[in-house]
Amino acid sequence: xxxxxxxxxxxxRRRIDGLVVRTPATAYAxxxxxxxxxxxxxxxxxxxxxxxxxxxxxxxxxALNLLLGLDAAARGRGIVAYSTGNHAQxxxxxxxxxxxxxxxVMPLDPNPVKERAxxxxxxxxxxxxxxxxxxxxxxxxxxxxxxxxxxxxANEPALVAGVATATLExxxxxxxxxxxxxxxxxxxGATGACLVAAAVxxxxxxxxVQSDASPAAHDSWRAGELLSRPNRTRAEGLAVGCGFGLTxxxxxxxxxxxxxxxxxxITRAQRLYLTAARTVAEGAGAAALAAVLAHPQRFAGRRVxxxxxxxxxxxxxxxxxLGSA
Numbered sequence: 001x002x003x004x005x006x007x008x009x010x011x012x013r014r015r016i017d018g019l020v021v022r023t024p025a026t027a028y029a030x031x032x033x034x035x036x037x038x039x040x041x042x043x044x045x046x047x048x049x050x051x052x053x054x055x056x057x058x059x060x061x062x063a064l065n066l067l068l069g070l071d072a073a074a075r076g077r078g079i080v081a082y083s084t085g086n087h088a089q090x091x092x093x094x095x096x097x098x099x100x101x102x103x104x105v106m107p108l109d110p111n112p113v114k115e116r117a118x119x120x121x122x123x124x125x126x127x128x129x130x131x132x133x134x135x136x137x138x139x140x141x142x143x144x145x146x147x148x149x150x151x152x153x154a155n156e157p158a159l160v161a162g163v164a165t166a167t168l169e170x171x172x173x174x175x176x177x178x179x180x181x182x183x184x185x186x187x188x189g190a191t192g193a194c195l196v197a198a199a200v201x202x203x204x205x206x207x208x209v210q211s212d213a214s215p216a217a218h219d220s221w222r223a224g225e226l227l228s229r230p231n232r233t234r235a236e237g238l239a240v241g242c243g244f245g246l247t248x249x250x251x252x253x254x255x256x257x258x259x260x261x262x263x264x265x266i267t268r269a270q271r272l273y274l275t276a277a278r279t280v281a282e283g284a285g286a287a288a289l290a291a292v293l294a295h296p297q298r299f300a301g302r303r304v305x306x307x308x309x310x311x312x313x314x315x316x317x318x319x320x321x322l323g324s325a
Contacts (some may be wrong), residue, residue, distance in 0.1 A: 001320075003250050004161040005198035009168060009192070012065040012161040019097070020061050022168070022171035023049045023306070024187075030276035031289075037187040038168030044303050046177065048170045049275065051311030052146075055089040055117065057237075058166050058309050063090035065162030067098045068153065075100040082139035084132050084236035085114025086310050087153050092123035096276040103148065105139040107131055111236055111314045131231050133241045148158055166190025168307055171201050176262075178302040183287035183309050184208045184217045184258075185240045193307070194254035206254035209291035209297070211238045212260040213282075220233030220248050221258045233263035234263050236308055237284025239268050257298070265290040268312070270321035282313040 008034050025048050034160065050058035067075065078101030081091045095102035102123040106115060107130060118125055128138040129132040136153075143150035153158075166189070182190040190208040197204045210218045211233035220227045220243030229283060231241035251258070266283050269290035273279040281289075288306035292299050313321075 001155060001244060001246050002157065004164070004195065004286055007193065008157065008161040009164040009196060009199050012170060013165045015068050016061060016064045016162060016165065019064055021053050022169055023265050025049070025170050028277045031272065032198050032275055034272055035292055035296070037240060038293045040292060040300045043292070044301050046174050046303070046305045047279070048166060048305060048307045049279070050166055051279065051281055051308045055086070055093050056310055056312040057086035057090065058163050058307070059086045059090035060093055061165050062159030062162030062188060063094035064154070066101055066156060066158035066174040067094040069158055069207065074149060078090060078102065078146070079151050080105070080139050080143040080146070080148045080153045082132065082135040083109050083153060084239050084311060086237055088118045088123070089114060089121065091151060092118045092121035096122050097245065101148070103142060105135040105142065107135045111312065111316050113312050114290045117312070131241060132239050133231060154188050154199055155246040157246065160188050160191050160246070163188050163243070164196050166307070167193040167196040168200070171196065171204070175201070175306060176303055177204050177305045179205045179207055180305040180307070181207045181209060181288040182307045183284045184210045185238045185239060185284060186244050187217050189307065189309055190255065191247040191250040196251050197206065205253065207256055207291070208258045209261055209287045211235055211263055211287065214239050214241065215260060216240055216242050217227070217248070217259050218260055221251050221255065224252065235266050235283025235287065237282060238287060248282070256290035259291045259298070260296045261287060261290040264324070265294045265325045267321050269293060270317065271324050273308070274321060277306065280313055280318070281308050282310045282312045283317060
């Protein structure tokens with residue numbers, strides 16, 4: 001499968017122009033102070049606020065680009081997706097806008113905020129299996145039986161090109177970044193960041209981050225082959241149990257580093273977002289900041305962009321975050 005190029009990203013930006021939010025890139029003195037207190041001397045942080053994007057996450061950029069790029073016949077057959085939530089919301093949103101039938105398979109006991117949003121957008125929701133990977137297997141059966149297009153979470157060049165527009169915006173908003181830190185589940189966001197940085201800002205390092213409770217993408221990148229790993233993180237946007245071919249191909253070519261953080265690191269970063277930046281971040285959305293706090297020497301003296309990829313936190317997440325030390 002051919003990865004998208006910068007020309008595909010530019011085409012995606014034209015296609016979704018006016019349909020997505022040009023989200024702000026913002027610095028916070030309290031965040032900088034907390035990062036320096038953690039040991040990252042001389043570091044400054046810029047937050048790319050995709051948590052205030054339509055549907056509360058960056059993935060809507062890719063979903064709109066993909067569905068708007070399909071012909072009428074393909075949209076008429078409908079789409080089937082599997083997701084822990086943000087991919088589902090993005091596709092449901094784009095499907096409603098394009099008049100496309102949408103079925104989403106989610107694991108049992110999903111984040112209730114995300115499940116309600118998917119249903120409210122008019123998609124059919126099927127709850128099946130304990131994990132993202134179980135939901136994927138059932139979605140493949142549904143698509144095979146109905147003729148609908150299966151839309152994967154990562155091996156989709158149009159999705160990657162669409163979400164890459166967030167990095168294009170960020171590098172325009174803050175051209176002095178040294179490092180960009182991006183959370184990884186399937187890897188579409190980090191892949192898009194790598195493609196854009198390589199094309200327009202080759203001196204900017206892209207660093208990926210994943211929970212050590214679901215390290216499949218991290219371990220696949222380190223090993224240079226697709227691996228499956230236990231999938232136990234409570235940050236559902238990072239809860240993926242295998243590496244994906246398309247994203248791993250690009251990450252191997254362009255990624256500067258891949259870090260792991262604990263779920264507790266992520267929870268503490270969510271608290272810091274709430275208290276220092278007055279920002280709601282779901283677990284995956286806080287992972288990039290968690291990496292800077294957990295690996296301070298990696299970022300000392302650098303101007304660091306962190307992607308707050310989503311804000312669809314459940315009530316339980318927020319209560320846990322506020323109770324963390």
